[in-house]
Amino acid sequence: MGHPGVRSWLPYAVVVPLAVLMLWRAGRTPVAVRDGKLLVADANLPLEHVGEVQVVEAKDKRRVLGPHLDPAAFVVHRGWVGPVVRVRVTDPADPTPYWLFSTRHPERVAAALRSTSRT
Template sequence: MTAPTTFRERLFVPWWGWPLPLAAAALLAAEIHMGFPGVRSWLPYLVTVPLALLLLWRMGSTKVEVSGGELRVGQAHVPVDLLGEVEVFDAKTKRKAMGPNLDPMAFVTHRGWVGPMVKITLTDPADPTPYWLFSVRSPEKLVAALKG
């Protein structure tokens, strides 16, 4: 039997992030169509628009989850007992965490359309990663799940 999930969040791309890439894909297809008229004129639309849809879906498929005694961010996971101090950044203060204060060895999963960010230090001396820095929409719920 699997352990219960105490926190789960998907960092999906919001509705306002979809029209511009889809319009750009359609315009690119139209430009290719103008250069190669004829029977194959539908081919650029068949390639670029689904490719843009796939890219948007893939960008929004990242999950943040606490379950089974582990924190999972995307494909990465770490046991909760190896986590140290938790620091929450709002949309305005995350700029410093992502800029001059960012350690190059840190694990980072940033989604620009998600405002808050969480920084969690790792206490594992064998792990060269000093901390995880990742986007999350509900940082308070995540912190509560990590403590509980």
């Protein structure tokens, strides 16, 4: 039933923490407002093209991700994160009508976007 000693537990000591680390890294999507841009994952939107900012609570998320989702929208959705933020894109040259992304702190992101878009 296996080998005694180090060979029996070493694979678990290496593989289990490695799998946990990989899952943790895969679940992290950075969302930030800095340097005049909204940054979500690898995408960025200049703040001068930020229009209406709306926080969608977890209970309404299914509606905005389901039948009311525009296929041209930029979506970064993580199912285990409750609320999402919808940001209207005002750039007429951009075919993306809005961004929809999950964040654990939607009110902070919305407040940052609203304050920077007014200045």
